[in-house]
Amino acid sequence: MTDQGFPAADIDTSNPHPARMYDFYLGGKDHYEVDRAAASNVVSVFPSIKTCAQVNRLFMHRATRWLAAEAGIRQFLDIGTGIPTEPNLHQIAQDVAPDARIVYADNDPIVLTHARTLLRSTAEGRTAYIHADVREPESILTATELHATLDLNRPVALSLNAVLHFVPDEFKPYDLVAALVDALPSGSYLVLSHCTGDFAPETWEKIADVYRRGGIPAQVRSAGEIARFFDGLELLEPGLEVPHRWKPDPGQPLTDVTDAEASFYTGVARKP
Numbered sequence: 001m002t003d004q005g006f007p008a009a010d011i012d013t014s015n016p017h018p019a020r021m022y023d024f025y026l027g028g029k030d031h032y033e034v035d036r037a038a039a040s041n042v043v044s045v046f047p048s049i050k051t052c053a054q055v056n057r058l059f060m061h062r063a064t065r066w067l068a069a070e071a072g073i074r075q076f077l078d079i080g081t082g083i084p085t086e087p088n089l090h091q092i093a094q095d096v097a098p099d100a101r102i103v104y105a106d107n108d109p110i111v112l113t114h115a116r117t118l119l120r121s122t123a124e125g126r127t128a129y130i131h132a133d134v135r136e137p138e139s140i141l142t143a144t145e146l147h148a149t150l151d152l153n154r155p156v157a158l159s160l161n162a163v164l165h166f167v168p169d170e171f172k173p174y175d176l177v178a179a180l181v182d183a184l185p186s187g188s189y190l191v192l193s194h195c196t197g198d199f200a201p202e203t204w205e206k207i208a209d210v211y212r213r214g215g216i217p218a219q220v221r222s223a224g225e226i227a228r229f230f231d232g233l234e235l236l237e238p239g240l241e242v243p244h245r246w247k248p249d250p251g252q253p254l255t256d257v258t259d260a261e262a263s264f265y266t267g268v269a270r271k272p
């Protein structure tokens with residue numbers, strides 16, 4: 001057991017893991033040789049993968065800040081959290097609203113080993129971590145930590161950032177997103193970012209292949225396929241957009257990247 005009562009993690013260093021490859025792209029230190037090798041293969045076909053990861057992360061910052069500051073959201077459920085990278089979602093939300101409550105979930109044991117960082121909440125707010133797989137939404141929706149931290153009768157911002165491209169169609173990703181959104185009340189939000197091959201189709205098929213060869217399920221999607229995740233919800237302005245044009249903040253870096261460098265679609269929608 002870890003000092004927080006989580007089971008000790010079983011870190012697999014024989015296969016690359018998406019959380020650790022993403023950590024490599026973001027310049028972190030929590031990855032292994034096998035992750036560096038796979039990530040380097042991605043860099044060789046798509047040198048701007050690091051930019052792509054950064055603009056996605058900056059979208060998360062802006063969307064979270066907007067939800068806390070403009071929409072008054074005080075509860076967040078972030079699935080596919082990733083290895084902590086400052087600022088983490090709770091730090092952004094609690095910077096606006098110290099009483100904000102955040103539940104994180106990820107299925108990678110390495111994220112579990114870093115849960116302590118994610119649990120450093122303000123005194124007024126609260127954070128929790130669930131080791132769970134987004135492909136099993138019930139395991140998240142029935143988790144004790146979720147109900148001890150969030151009141152599902154009040155609006156929640158559900159974020160699924162850079163995770164659904166690890167859920168190919170055979171796992172019925174539209175059904176599982178619907179199951180998660182169905183569990184939230186009116187006035188909740190869905191925040192989503194997703195890799196796309198729309199701007200460089202051949203390159204992105206090669207990238208998906210690198211992941212699949214490493215044993216990681218992967219599927220990039222078109223704008224139309226990503227827009228379907230928002231069915232039944234009210235997409236906020238500017239709609240489904242590349243990250244650098246989703247409510248851009250001139251104070252942030254990387255405002256002038258090309259759409260192909262970003263190769264992501266992002267959106268935030270409200271549940272009516």
Ligand SMILES: C[S@@+](CC[C@H](N)C(=O)[O-])C[C@H]1O[C@@H](n2cnc3c(N)ncnc32)[C@H](O)[C@@H]1O
Pocket residue numbers: 018019022056057060079080081082083105106107108111132133134135160161162163166
């Ligand atoms: C590219 S990172 C994104 C991190 C963060 N959401 C962000 O956008 O900056 C993808 C994360 O999704 C997690 N992930 C992948 N498949 C998952 C699954 N089936 N269930 C839960 N998490 C998953 C990975 O472990 C990794 O931490």
